Amino acid sequence: MYKNFLKRGIDFLLSLLGIIILSPVFLILCIAIKLDSKGPIIFQQKRVGKDKTHFNIYKFRTMRTDTPKEMPTHLLENPDYFITRVGKFLRKTSLDELPQLFNILKGNMAVIGPRPALWNQYDLIEERDKYQANDIRPGLTGLAQISGRDELEIDLKAKLDGKYTANITPLMDLKCFFGTIIAVFKHDGVIEGGTGTLNNKGDD
Secondary structure: OHHHHHHHHHHHHHHHHHHHHOHHHHHHHHHHHHHHOOOOOEEEEEEEOHHHOEEEEEEEOOEOOOOOOOOOHHHOOOHHHHEOHHHHHHHHHOHHHOOHHHHHHHOOOEEEOOOOOEOOOHHHHHHHHOOOOOOOOOEEEOOOOOOOHHHOOHHHHHHHHHHHHOOOOHHHHHHHHHHHHHHHHHOOOOOOOOOOOOOOOOOO
16 A cells, blocks of 8 residues: 555655755755856756666756766766866755655655666666566665665665565655665765775766
8 A cells, every 4th residue: 555555645745845845945056056167957867767767867966067977976087076066065965866856756756765776787777676676666765875875785785675675664764764864964875986895886
C-alpha cells in the first residue's frame, strides 16, 4: 500500500510544498549563480530512472561551462578549477540539489530512493540490477547517502540501495530523511576530486 500508492502521493505533496516554501531561496540562488559566472542557472544531465529509463536531472549549476561533460566530478583531474565560487557553497550545503524537487513533482524521482546513476555508470547500474534497485524511482537522498555517500565502494552502495528497495516503509523513509539532514550539517561523506577507493565513481 505505502510503496505502490501512498509514497508517490506523499512525494508529490512534499515536493510541491517545498517548491512553494523555498521559492525565495530559489530566487536568491538564481541571482547569485548568474552574477557569479557565465552560463545557465540550471544544469541538466541524463540519469537512470525507474526501470532503467532515462531522464534529465535538474541541479543548480555549480561548475564552469567548459567543464568536461558526462563525467563525475571526482574523475576530473582538477575539480576545484571548474567549480565556481557560488558552486562551492552550493555543493557543500547540498543546495545545488534543490531543483530536483521539480523532478520529484514530475514523477522522475522520489524524495527517498537510490541516487540516480549517470547513464554511463554501467558498473553501478549492473550492481544495482542484482538487488532490483533499478526497478524503483531514484531519490533525492537515500540509505547510501546517510551511510557514507562518496566514500562507499560501488558494490556496497548497490547493496545499501538493494536493502532500501527490499524495505520501503514509512519508518525507513523517515530514517533516511532525518539522517540526510544530519549528514548535510556535518558534511559527511562528501569528497571533491576523489572517493574512498579507486573503484568508486560517486554519483554526482
